[in-house]
Amino acid sequence: MQFGEYLKNRRTELGWTQPDAATKAGIEQSYLSKLETGKSFPSQEVYQRLVTALTLDTEALVAAVEPAELDRLSDIAAVRQHLLQREHGMRSTTRRWLYAGLAALVAGGALIGLAQIDRGGAATHYTYQSSGVILPGESLDVFGGVDDTPAPSEPDYADRLATRDALIARIDEQTISIPDMRGPSFTESLPQGRRIWALVGANAVLVPARFGWGLVPGFALIIGGLGCFFISWRRP
Structure with missing residues (x-):
């Protein structure tokens, strides 16, 4: 919007004719006409009269008027400050x-x-199995005798059968898959004893990127x- 158009719209909002507005602003009607048609621009003093008479809001004026028009008004202190x-x-x-x-x-x-x-990707995981927990003082292959069935004719048949049944009751077979190769077997210490993990195979798995x-x-x-x-x- 041009400055003259803004000025005219404000005068129209107040319901004033050009002579009315010119009189209230203390300027000639012909000069006000030139201002509204864009043929002239006000000085600092005239602008202040227009602000007082028409209750102009400089901030609203700066927001509504075209930049090229504001350049012509930049000598006015209030306009320059808002710019x-x-x-x-x-x-x-x-x-x-x-x-x-x-x-x-x-x-x-x-x-x-x-x-x-x-980045993740394919990785080899190693599978280990353990038959159960080996108690303190027992040999590492204590669970190896669970498949041995003693002959009834043996003198310690009852004791050996009881020992085998006790071992079978303790069997707690577990399988783990780990990314590290720890040899054919490794020992894991536990509070109640230890486990012997034996390598039983390996396979490729897809590891997601962390x-x-x-x-x-x-x-x-x-x-x-x-x-x-x-x-x-x-x-x-």
């Missing part, structure tokens, strides 16, 4: 968009970098950061 304030506000907003874009790029790059630390989740938000933050830079560049 400087608006320019400072725009620069502050632009800086905030730039800072937000920079922060988003840094965070996005960090997440993508984190996702590259462990930080793979960071890729999507990382790229999203980078795109958002570039968007912040674009907004700061396109702001008037």
